[in-house]
Amino acid sequence: MLAAALLVTAAVGIVLIASARISSSPPSGSERVEGGSGPEPAHPGQGARQITDTLTITTYDAVAAQAATDTVSVFDHPDSSEPFLRLPRKNEHGAPQTFLVREFRKGWVKAMLPTPPNGSAGWIRTSEVEFFGIDFVLRVRLASKRLEVWEAGRLRASYPVGIGKKDTPTPGGTYYIKELLGPLDPSGPWGSYAYGLNGYSNDVYAPDGSPGVIGIHGTNEPESVGKEVSAGCIRLRNEDIERLVPLLPLGTPVEIIND
Numbered sequence: 001m002l003a004a005a006l007l008v009t010a011a012v013g014i015v016l017i018a019s020a021r022i023s024s025s026p027p028s029g030s031e032r033v034e035g036g037s038g039p040e041p042a043h044p045g046q047g048a049r050q051i052t053d054t055l056t057i058t059t060y061d062a063v064a065a066q067a068a069t070d071t072v073s074v075f076d077h078p079d080s081s082e083p084f085l086r087l088p089r090k091n092e093h094g095a096p097q098t099f100l101v102r103e104f105r106k107g108w109v110k111a112m113l114p115t116p117p118n119g120s121a122g123w124i125r126t127s128e129v130e131f132f133g134i135d136f137v138l139r140v141r142l143a144s145k146r147l148e149v150w151e152a153g154r155l156r157a158s159y160p161v162g163i164g165k166k167d168t169p170t171p172g173g174t175y176y177i178k179e180l181l182g183p184l185d186p187s188g189p190w191g192s193y194a195y196g197l198n199g200y201s202n203d204v205y206a207p208d209g210s211p212g213v214i215g216i217h218g219t220n221e222p223e224s225v226g227k228e229v230s231a232g233c234i235r236l237r238n239e240d241i242e243r244l245v246p247l248l249p250l251g252t253p254v255e256i257i258n259d
Helices: 003-007 054-059 238-244
Strands: 014-016 048-051 062-067 071-075 085-088 098-105 108-112 121-125 129-134 136-141 146-151 154-160 173-183 194-205 211-217 228-230 253-257
Touching: 098 121, 098 173, 108 173, 194 253
Parallel strands: 136 253
Antiparallel strands: 014 173, 048 129, 062 098, 062 129, 071 085, 071 121, 098 108, 108 121, 136 146, 146 154, 173 194, 173 253, 194 211
8 A cells, every 4th residue: 555655755755757657759768756756757658659630549448638738627527517626737746647538528538537536537628638548458356466467458467466455455446557656765665666546445544534545566575475465555576567667658547356
């Protein structure tokens, strides 16, 4: 569980990685930031391509939207007179505000949101976001404790993972990657990298009462991988998450399956 780690970054030494932005550019290598929100994220992962022609949308496994204006307004329905939520261009850690698109309508998209509760969604004007096609999907199989990497409909890789304990289980559902963070101390409990999802714990809360964020991260206890050991997060060996960082863009869908 990244609960406090993602909510109180200064206290635990976790910072935005300059490799979290989805883009049409090829990856250029990652850079660890030593403080603050860092420079403009530059390393997208290979699985994102900007969409300018809506006819190409169906060629991708998923479509993400990224804020293109200073504020993104979210509505219950395209006919709603006022938004129920306004989100800034970047989130609290400096990552681009990213959404996973679920439905298109002329001038609008319905998208999963990076905010609690789990499964929250809303309608966003297409004029306030840019679209990116994504070729990757992650599937986490809780029973077998494996993370599968699917690319363009084919299984590319599979890794063992640690998952939540009985009293703090990893919640099943469909989520997406909303940010990539890097601990200043890669030998700490979060390992070398941590993906923050738009999924939240039903059992763990931060000091301010907000639900803990579900993450996919490395670990300094590689022997714990393959076991039920976490507060809800998904643990990978550091060498395995380091293989994912050059590939996965923000907006990558994450399916957590109770099989």
